[in-house]
Amino acid sequence: MSHHSQDKKKNRHMIEKLVVLVQLLLSAVFIMVAWDSGLLPVKYVAAVSALLLVLFGICFGMQYIKNKVHIVGVVLSVLISIALVFGNIYLSKANNLLKDVGGAAYKTDNMVVVVKKNNPAKNLLDAKNYRFGIQTTVDQENNELMKEDIGKIIGREMKLIEYETIQEEAQALLDGKVEAAIYNEAFTGIIEENIEDYSSEVRILYQYGIDTPLEVEEKADVLQPFNIYISGIDVSGPITTNSRSDVNIIMSVNPTSKQILLTTTPRDYYVQIPNISGEQKDKLTHAGIYGVDVSMNTLESIYGIDITYYARVNFTSLITIVDALGGVNVESEYAFSAGGYDFVQGTNHLNGAQALAFSRERYSFAEGDNQRGKNQEAVLTAILQKAMSPAILTNASQIIASVADSVETNMTQEEMAKFISRQLAEGTGWSIESTAASGTGDMQPCFSSGSQLLWVMQPDMNSVEAIKQKMGQLLQMQ
Structure with a gap:
């Protein structure tokens, strides 16, 4: 056999061994992701770790057997590596989902400035000379924060007309007694209990999100009731x-x-x-x-x-x-x-x-x-x-x-x-x-x-x- 053929054979064997080492690396990553996520019971992680080590040992050992058995080992190693890639993706996705949906610590009040649907204003500056309606019964803390925010944007004090309830404020907007209404968007449902088709008559000109920390009970052990x-x-x-x-x-x-x-x-x-x-x-x-x-x-x-x-x-x-x-x-x-x-x-x-x-x-x-x-x-x-x-x-x-x-x-x-x-x-x-x-x-x-x-x-x-x-x-x- 020529030196060239021997070199090619050595290189091929080297690549085949590298393929199996990639399998080992992916196995290690999978075990770390599984352990870190906490999703799999310890006994499952231990069993999977042992199985992956055995599979690595088999695939690596095949590289030293002649009669083309080493090729079977490479094919098996590639298949295991593909499965591990998908396993890592699924576990990471599941872990990220739990992080995304979990641990919520705040609530958002979406404060809005609403005008009638056909009002020509495109932004708050267009509405700086408008009469603004506001209700005075509930949610006053958010109302004050919203008034401050609007004042900064329009650069002047608003013309405010106060109403006792959110329904009166909404009706005043529809009747043209004010050109804009300020309220918490969460109150829209209450308005619609009184004014049918209200939402189809108005549009939101401006909105401002206010985040507030949630106050909930101290956490319990999820393994207890x-x-x-x-x-x-x-x-x-x-x-x-x-x-x-x-x-x-x-x-x-x-x-x-x-x-x-x-x-x-x-x-x-x-x-x-x-x-x-x-x-x-x-x-x-x-x-x-x-x-x-x-x-x-x-x-x-x-x-x-x-x-x-x-x-x-x-x-x-x-x-x-x-x-x-x-x-x-x-x-x-x-x-x-x-x-x-x-x-x-x-x-x-x-x-x-x-x-x-x-x-x-x-x-x-x-x-x-x-x-x-x-x-x-x-x-x-x-x-x-x-x-x-x-x-x-x-x-x-x-x-x-x-x-x-x-x-x-x-x-x-x-x-x-x-x-x-x-x-x-x-x-x-x-x-x-x-x-x-x-x-x-x-x-x-x-x-x-x-x-x-x-x-x-x-x-x-x-x-x-x-x-x-x-x-x-x-x-x-x-």
């Missing part, structure tokens, strides 16, 4: 933005007994909002205007519990999440039609759009909002059951992509990883039970909307007491 508040909002823009909470579900979790209790509280429940409404009462949904922590405080006072965590879900993103899961099986108490879809009594396999229509409908039921709350629990139960099954792995990348902008929680990446790792290690199924607070309809004034009478739900204290007992039993079970 805990409560998490699931708030379903229906707004566009950042998930941190304060908004009315249309879905209010408390998820009581007992990691030891593997039990979950989902409790829904109707959005129109007529209650006091701690540290906000004083002796006056308001709808539960309005608590969300003042921040997710205020909603949590309100629910804590209703049920006499501590709520450690929260998750805010943009309910329009329900479509993406359900579709990413490949659809879910939802149990319906009734046959009904909504949003152009027909739902049967019993099991319904729903895609995202169908699940959203199912969750929103209330007019088809004698119990109205009470039944809507139960249907929302049925959809959440179906999502949890699918998410806790091995089927989730086939759509992992889609789910990671869809959830990132749609969910926010104050549970940290470390806490979520600890909880997931425990679930993977034990692998046992969870039992999920649902319950719902009930009440009767009434017309009452609400703190957030002045003297105007709004439809509210007076709590049925018997149903509240029964829920308190259920929560207590689940959280104390070993």
Whole structure:
């Protein structure tokens, strides 16, 4: 054999050994990422580490065997390396998702200047000589910050006309008594309870985000029983933005007994909002205007519990999440039609759009909002059951992509990883039970909307007491 052929052979063997060393490097990276994420139980990381070392030993050893066995070793090494690349990408994505959605520590009030739709102003400077309407009853701290910000931009003092309620301010804008209105965008829902089609008559000229730290309970150990508040909002823009909470579900979790209790509280429940409404009462949904922590405080006072965590879900993103899961099986108490879809009594396999229509409908039921709350629990139960099954792995990348902008929680990446790792290690199924607070309809004034009478739900204290007992039993079970 010529020197040239021998050199070529040596070079080829060198490249083949380098391929196997790349496999070793990727194995080391995978082990570090898996360990750092905390997502995989220690016993799994140890088992995977041992397997990867054995595979490296086999592939590397094959390089010293003649009869072209070394080529098989190289092919095997390349295949393992490709699998490790995908494994590293998936683990990193999952880890980054937990970091992105977790650890939330602030809420955002989106203050706006609104003008009529056909107003010629293109920016605040065009509106510097306008009469600005402002309400004087609630949210005064944010109003003052907004006035300061506008004053800096227009370089002069505003012509301010004060109104007692947000509805009066909005009506004054539509009637031409003021050319612009200043308020917290979270109050739009309250305006629309009084003025139909309001949003189609106006446009936002300017907006200013005010971030405020959240005040929530001290963190608990996620391996001990805990409560998490699931708030379903229906707004566009950042998930941190304060908004009315249309879905209010408390998820009581007992990691030891593997039990979950989902409790829904109707959005129109007529209650006091701690540290906000004083002796006056308001709808539960309005608590969300003042921040997710205020909603949590309100629910804590209703049920006499501590709520450690929260998750805010943009309910329009329900479509993406359900579709990413490949659809879910939802149990319906009734046959009904909504949003152009027909739902049967019993099991319904729903895609995202169908699940959203199912969750929103209330007019088809004698119990109205009470039944809507139960249907929302049925959809959440179906999502949890699918998410806790091995089927989730086939759509992992889609789910990671869809959830990132749609969910926010104050549970940290470390806490979520600890909880997931425990679930993977034990692998046992969870039992999920649902319950719902009930009440009767009434017309009452609400703190957030002045003297105007709004439809509210007076709590049925018997149903509240029964829920308190259920929560207590689940959280104390070993």
